[in-house]
Amino acid sequence: MKVTALxxxxxxxxxxxxxxxxxxxxxxxAIVNTGDDFRWMGLQICPDxxxxxxxLAGQANPATGWGVLGDxxxxxxRLSLLGMPDxxxxxxxxxxxxxxxxxxxxxxxxxxxxxxxxxxxxxxACTLLxxxxxxxxxxxxxxxxxxxxxxxxxxLQCQPVVKAFTYLRAAETAPAPGVLEAIxxxxxxxxxxxxxxxxxxxxxxxxxxREALRAVRGRVVxxxxxxxxxxxxxxxxxxxxQLGHEPSAAGVAKLYSDFMGSIVIDEADWSLAPRIVSLGMxxxxxxxxxxxxxxxxxxxxxxxxxxxCRT
Amino acid sequence: MKVTALxxxxxxxxxxxxxxxxxxxxxxxAIVNTGDDFRWMGLQICPDxxxxxxxLAGQANPATGWGVLGDxxxxxxRLSLLGMPDxxxxxxxxxxxxxxxxxxxxxxxxxxxxxxxxxxxxxxACTLLxxxxxxxxxxxxxxxxxxxxxxxxxxLQCQPVVKAFTYLRAAETAPAPGVLEAIxxxxxxxxxxxxxxxxxxxxxxxxxxREALRAVRGRVVxxxxxxxxxxxxxxxxxxxxQLGHEPSAAGVAKLYSDFMGSIVIDEADWSLAPRIVSLGMxxxxxxxxxxxxxxxxxxxxxxxxxxxCRT
Numbered sequence: 001m002k003v004t005a006l007x008x009x010x011x012x013x014x015x016x017x018x019x020x021x022x023x024x025x026x027x028x029x030a031i032v033n034t035g036d037d038f039r040w041m042g043l044q045i046c047p048d049x050x051x052x053x054x055x056l057a058g059q060a061n062p063a064t065g066w067g068v069l070g071d072x073x074x075x076x077x078r079l080s081l082l083g084m085p086d087x088x089x090x091x092x093x094x095x096x097x098x099x100x101x102x103x104x105x106x107x108x109x110x111x112x113x114x115x116x117x118x119x120x121x122x123x124x125a126c127t128l129l130x131x132x133x134x135x136x137x138x139x140x141x142x143x144x145x146x147x148x149x150x151x152x153x154x155x156l157q158c159q160p161v162v163k164a165f166t167y168l169r170a171a172e173t174a175p176a177p178g179v180l181e182a183i184x185x186x187x188x189x190x191x192x193x194x195x196x197x198x199x200x201x202x203x204x205x206x207x208x209x210r211e212a213l214r215a216v217r218g219r220v221v222x223x224x225x226x227x228x229x230x231x232x233x234x235x236x237x238x239x240x241x242q243l244g245h246e247p248s249a250a251g252v253a254k255l256y257s258d259f260m261g262s263i264v265i266d267e268a269d270w271s272l273a274p275r276i277v278s279l280g281m282x283x284x285x286x287x288x289x290x291x292x293x294x295x296x297x298x299x300x301x302x303x304x305x306x307x308x309c310r311t
Numbered sequence: 312m313k314v315t316a317l318x319x320x321x322x323x324x325x326x327x328x329x330x331x332x333x334x335x336x337x338x339x340x341a342i343v344n345t346g347d348d349f350r351w352m353g354l355q356i357c358p359d360x361x362x363x364x365x366x367l368a369g370q371a372n373p374a375t376g377w378g379v380l381g382d383x384x385x386x387x388x389r390l391s392l393l394g395m396p397d398x399x400x401x402x403x404x405x406x407x408x409x410x411x412x413x414x415x416x417x418x419x420x421x422x423x424x425x426x427x428x429x430x431x432x433x434x435x436a437c438t439l440l441x442x443x444x445x446x447x448x449x450x451x452x453x454x455x456x457x458x459x460x461x462x463x464x465x466x467l468q469c470q471p472v473v474k475a476f477t478y479l480r481a482a483e484t485a486p487a488p489g490v491l492e493a494i495x496x497x498x499x500x501x502x503x504x505x506x507x508x509x510x511x512x513x514x515x516x517x518x519x520x521r522e523a524l525r526a527v528r529g530r531v532v533x534x535x536x537x538x539x540x541x542x543x544x545x546x547x548x549x550x551x552x553q554l555g556h557e558p559s560a561a562g563v564a565k566l567y568s569d570f571m572g573s574i575v576i577d578e579a580d581w582s583l584a585p586r587i588v589s590l591g592m593x594x595x596x597x598x599x600x601x602x603x604x605x606x607x608x609x610x611x612x613x614x615x616x617x618x619x620c621r622t
Contacts, residue, residue, distance in 0.1 A: 041410050042353070042417060074383050078407035082432050084414070092403045096389035099352050103395070106353060121393050 001309055004029045004186035008199020009036075009048045010065040010233060011225055011290075012192035013055035016126070018296025019190070020056060022304060025125035029182040031175075031209075033194070034111070034130045035138035035167055035202030036149045040088055041079070043098040044105055047150075048199065049115055049130060050097060057122040065233060068093040087155045112176040131203045133176045138202050139166040149198070158235040162242045165197060170205035183212040188307035191222035193288065195236045196255045197243060204259075213259035220260045221307040223288060223299070224249035227266040232289065250275050257281055262306045264288060264299075282306065312620055315340045315497035319510020320359045321376040321544060322536055322601075323503035324366035327437070329607025330501070331367060333615060336436035340493040342486075342520075344505070345422070345441045346449035346478055346513030347460045351399055352390070354409040355416055358461075359510065360426055360441060361408060368433040376544060379404040398466045423487040442514045444487045449513050450477040460509070469546040473553045476508060481516035494523040499618035502533035504599065506547045507566045508554065515570075524570035531571045532618040534599060534610070535560035538577040543600065561586050568592055573617045575599060575610075593617065 003023050005016060007030045016030055030052060037046045047066065054060040054068055061069045071091030080086040090098065097118065104114045110133040119128055140152040142160035152160060183189055194200050204210045213220055226249050231237050240247040245255065249265040253276040256263070262282035265272060266289070276283045286302040289295060314334050316327060318341045327341055344359045358377065365371040365379055372380045382402030391397040401409065408429065415425045421444040430439055451463040453471035463471060494500055505511050515521045524531055537560050542548050551558040556566065560576040564587040567574070573593035576583060577600070587594045597613040600606060 041414050043410075072383065072385050072403065074403035075386060075406045075410070078404045079411060082407060082411045082429070084407075084411055092383065092385035093389045095386045095406070096393060096395075099354075099386070100390060100393045100395055103352050118393070 001187045002027050002029070002182075002185060003188050003190060003304070003309070004031065004182040005190040005192055006030075006194075006200055006203050007032045007048065007052055007192045008194030009033075009051045010055075012048070012194045012199070013052045013060065014290045014296055015190075015192045015223065015300065016052060017055050018290065018293070018298075018300035019303075020126060021293070021297045022300045025056075028126040029129060029178070029186070030126060031129050031131055031179050031182060031203060033199045033202050034132060035136055035198065036153065037135065037137070038148065038150050040090065040098070040150075041084065043095075043102045045088075045090070045098050046101070046111070046115075046130070049128060050094070052128060053097075053115075053118060053122060053124060056124045056126055056128075059122070067091050088150060110176070112178070127178070127182075129176050129178055129182065131175060131179065131206050131209070132173050134173045135168075136170045136173050136202060136206060137168045138198060139168055141166065153198075158238065162239060164243070165201065167202045167205040170202065171207055173206055175206045175209055179206075180208055180212045183209070183216060186216070186219065188304060188309050189213065189216060189220045190303055190307070191220065191256065191260065193223040193225040193232075193290075195225060195231075195234055195239065196252050197236075197239050210259060217259050218261045219307060221262040221264065221303055222252075222256055222260050223303060224252045224263060224265045224269070226252055227288060228268050248272060253279055253281055253283075264303050264306050312498045313338050313340070313493075313496060314499050314501060314615070314620070315342065315493040316501040316503055317341075317505075317511055317514050318343045318359065318363055318503045319505030320344075320362045321366075323359070323505045323510070324363045324371065325601045325607055326501075326503045326534065326611065327363060328366050329601065329604070329609075329611035330614075331437060332604070332608045333611045336367075340438040340440060340489070340497070342440050342442055342490050342493060342514060344510045344513050345443060346447055346509065347464065348446065348448070349459065349461050351401065351409070352395065354406075354413045356399075356401070356409050357412070357422070357426075357441070360439060361405070363439060364408075364426075364429060364433060364435060367435045367437055367439075370433070378402050399461060421487070423489070438489070438493075440487050440489055440493065442486060442490065442517050442520070443484050445484050446479075447481045447484050447513060447517060448479045449509060450479055452477065464509075464546075469549065473550055475554070476512065478513045478516040481513065482518055484517055486517045486520055490517075491519055491523045494520070494527060497527070497530065499615060499620050500524065500527060500531045501614055501618070502531065502567065502571065504534040504536040504601075506536060506542075506545055506550065507563050508547075508550050511567075521570055528570050529572045530618060532573040532575065532614055533563075533567055533571050534614060535563045535574060535576045535580070537563055538599060539579050559583060564590055564592055564594075575614050575617050
């Protein structure tokens, strides 16, 4: 059984760690958002690829949702003394990933090959694919002006009110090698409980991805990142509201209904089910809060069942 | 009183720390070798500028002769796990210097401005000048083939037998702004007890430097890095021998005699004095081993006296 997942950052990483306990890691392909990638002090940082990699390698810091467990900040502290900005917190071990990645990219390796190399070194057997080998930066159009994504997300802590996002050049940019094949050939395509606008949205915007998903709609299943009108982490609910979407599991389902046959929503949101069913989507109720390794695993099993891969 | 010094790495750094105890730091300009600068994992490293900077800032690791005191190696250890070479030991704090320097260089700042900025941040009041803002890499022609400098010096631990050095494009490369003026306007120009072939040699090779020194020969004073046929640190004696020079204070003096009016040699080498005097150089005997802060300071005072700046 082949399973392909569309993934953002920490929520996706946690779900994937549950999935890897239910499905052979070799049979999992994660297509990861790179819309928030950026250059930091000359180094290429891919926050979502990194948190997924660290989580699957058992090295993630669960307290922060970013970085390496037990990391130190000696380099960043001295960079700060030297007058460099320190609002993006890069630890000493984390830094090694960015240095190695930047060296390999500068030698002409595409990001997908670099990512595969990092996975091999970390002993991660899942296939991690960047959504594209080319840059598709997410731009944030806020009430106060346009921002780069990390300016908005980390430096300004998601405080600006967002009017729109642009996934720059997405429609003209090819997905990374293997992305469309992984969607077409999967027994189940899972849309992780990530932010639909800034994590999944960029992936969907890359040329051909949404069309490929529509073609296999019956095998696409999502998990709502919104539970009772709240998100476990991040600005999902605020952003849905700011961009005119309903800040609920039903609002998320509506964003996906053209390519998603089934969605798993939290059982607390049972009253939303009829409205989601009316969008033509199978609606499954389950506990979706991933507050333990067991909970992650049970959610993964429930999602696989919703996709028709388990009885 | 203005003092200008030509400086290599650790020997020069130690001498300069003694000099800074005798002369106002604001009146000291050090022209530092950059022939061993190189790119390491995409970052610009200037080993001699760094050790001089760290030493004057009171941050150097005296046990190693490179790096920052108390530094950690979390990043390098993980780079090694990722398959990157780890023979050049860059600590986490040290790394911050290289990252900041590389960022500023990439923004178009010349190395001299970057160095000045680092000095200001570290509270170093001496003026540190790279010998040039442009790259003048020292190439090592060994019996087994040509090597980059750090390959020879660090990776191969100076084991290859050297046939010649090339200071690439030195004769066509301008010194950094202020270098010639610092030589012309100084009351004393001190050639630090550094390796004459790989530390001082590259500085002398930069366009106009040797000529500028010749023009003020009476004010140029050197310190022999060789004591009783041995060097305190590094391959000085082996290299002198391999390149056909006498491996002694007299051999060093001969390399400098065209532009150096006086030299301070160790009192243990008293028997060499007549031969050095015969080169037209004032020869001063002093304890030159810098095995304490006091010894550094006394040597600096002795050198200033030899240059006629003290009675």
